[in-house]
Amino acid sequence: MNDKTNKHRIVIVGGGAGGLELATRLGRKLGRRGRADITLVDASRTHIWKPLLHEVAAGTFDSYENQLEYLAQGAKNGFHFRLGRMEGLDREKKEIQVAPTYSSDGEEIIPQRTFGYDTLVIAVGSVSNDFGIPGVKQHCLFLDTKTQAEQFQTRLLESYIHAHAQNRPLELSQLDVVIAGGGATGIELAAQLHKVSRLFRAYGLETITPNAIQISIVEAAERILPGLPERLSQATHAELNRLGIDVITGQRVTEVTDQGVRTDSDQFIPAAIRVWAAGIKAPDFLQDIAGLETNRGNQLVVRPTLQTTRDDAIFALGDCAACPWPEKDSLVPPRAQAAHQQASHLYRVLQQRLNGEPLSEYHYRDYGSLVSLGRYSTVGNLMGNLTGSVMVEGFIARMVYLSLYKLHQLALFGFYRTTMLSISHLFRASVHPEIKLH
Ligand SMILES: Cc1cc2nc3c(=O)[nH]c(=O)nc-3n(C[C@H](O)[C@H](O)[C@H](O)COP(=O)(O)OP(=O)(O)OC[C@H]3O[C@@H](n4cnc5c(N)ncnc54)[C@H](O)[C@@H]3O)c2cc1C
Known part of the structure; x- marks a missing residue:
């Protein structure tokens, strides 16, 4: 008391x-x-x-x-x-x-x-679990906190601006990103990064061509999204490949250096930015x-x-x-x-x-799981009492995905303020660039 x-x-x-x-x-x-x-x-x-x-x-x-x-x-x-x-x-x-x-x-x-x-x-x-793998703490970026995510954004922006301004050709893997972990977090991040790399070019950093940036995902399990039904994991894999994102499965990261990541089959994936999204504790x-x-x-x-x-x-x-x-x-x-x-x-x-x-x-x-590939697609499975597990894709999946955040906002702000926030978000989106450029 x-x-x-x-x-x-x-x-x-x-x-x-x-x-x-x-x-x-x-x-x-x-x-x-x-x-x-x-x-x-x-x-x-x-x-x-x-x-x-x-x-x-x-x-x-x-x-x-x-x-x-x-x-x-x-x-x-x-x-x-x-x-x-x-x-x-x-x-x-x-x-x-x-x-x-x-x-x-x-x-x-x-x-x-x-x-x-x-x-x-x-x-x-x-928080992220590095499982004691050498080099992860020192050489990877993490997405556990807002501060870490903001640091990531600054690093990404600076690396693009630097690459655009440099008066020599881009070095091999200078803008490449490797993400350890093929769960929802790693995949959603890869899709967002892909979108952003295209937007930078549209905003005038024309030396940043799609070919200049290789995004790779390394997953220890035999397939990405191991928690989702196999069909969805295959569809997501195919979509990522279509976007030019390299998906490496069945390989465990054993070491990270300031140049890239090494896997248990001794493959080395060079990358300037290395992200750890391979497990939590x-x-x-x-x-x-x-x-x-x-x-x-x-x-x-x-x-x-x-x-x-x-x-x-x-x-x-x-x-x-x-x-x-x-x-x-x-x-x-x-x-x-x-x-x-x-x-x-x-x-x-x-x-x-x-x-x-x-x-x-x-x-x-369990209402199911959804994975958003940003503007490209959203996939997942929804669980119904009568229907069991139903696979969803596209618009419906995107709406259900967004509704999770709306539920959070409703609990915090109530109906009226959540509606006002959603409307103001739409207005902001119509006047601001699609990405933060500072
Ligand atoms: C990039 C990313 C994408 C994700 N996407 C999805 C998704 O699409 N769908 C989904 O269902 N889940 C997703 N997740 C997982 C989801 O975010 C977590 O399951 C959820 O946030 C857990 O909620 P929580 O309240 O337990 O902890 P959190 O939301 O992590 O909140 C923990 C809070 O505790 C505070 N804190 C930590 N340590 C201390 C301390 N010692 N003292 C005081 N305060 C402390 C932190 O500052 C934080 O505010 C995602 C996670 C990440 C990182």
Whole structure:
């Protein structure tokens, strides 16, 4: 309880696809009405929906214009926002420890702090897993955070401008990109980069010809998109080849250098830009944190109520939660739709907890997976209760793909503001270039 107000304290760590929706909805329902004290802690000041990061990286989505300010969101929706990175947990004292925050000059602006809770929700997402492969950390770009995606965009833009201005022919692989990982993230990024390389030429960097840029994807499994039905993976493979993107399957990256990546069959793919999108894990600080049960990927093991197995007051959701999916005898996959569903579930469960009622169990509903190749095509499978799995492509697939983001915006802004945002987005799109050029 908050000593001053005697209110139940709910602390949510991580304001991403799941955590921010939960904080917003609980803030409106409980925080505003004074029924509980809701606090959101995030390592960043602003939020951007993670599935858009490959578009931020390619420059087709302006993160600056589309980001959400946590402080303002909290003020409007009845929760407190506290900036900082969680680094520890004391289950006895029911406190989380948050690391100091530094300015861009390295000056400490917020000291180390602790926040007490009665209920804690950990929603810190995931980070790339380099599996200890030599050179990945040093020589690859990642798409875990907005900052990384923005750095990627700057690097890409600068390399094109530099190549255009140089008074000597392009060097071999000077603009080439290799992406490790043929899952949805790697493929969507490749398609966006392909589109962008064409747009730069259209915007006047005419030395950047399609032949000057080779984009390659390296996937360890025998086919790309191993989680999707084979037909879709084949159709996507063919579409990527049609775009001139080189797809190499059945080869594992064993080393990355500042010149390119090497695979287990000793093939070397030279590239100036190397991207790692080949697997994720929950952040390292969660590993065995305060005696909670975690798995090999650092995920907190949770029960169907989303409570951690060893502490009833601590819940986890989204990518950092190892949540059982009994129908498939596996874990709920790390996807935005799972984080969204779990946030909606916890919205109800935390009210049940406050009222002393039994907690409902969460059941993952798989609505299918969609992969967007930007303007070229969107493919995927949708799951229906009666129809089973249906493969979709083209316009319908694109609409369903976009609807996931709209659901996120609806949870954060409500119907009216989401509609206004969509309209303003259309207006902006009609006057701004298709890519960010600064
Ligand atoms: C490029 C890309 C494309 C994707 N495309 C899709 C897609 O098309 N469909 C789909 O379903 N999924 C997609 N995903 C996966 C999807 O983004 C994640 O499954 C989803 O965002 C997980 O939500 P989350 O709430 O668990 O975590 P996140 O959305 O990652 O949010 C985690 C939050 O925690 C904060 N945080 C992290 N560590 C700390 C800490 N120690 N202390 C405080 N705060 C912390 C972060 O700043 C962040 O705000 C994609 C992912 C990427 C990278």
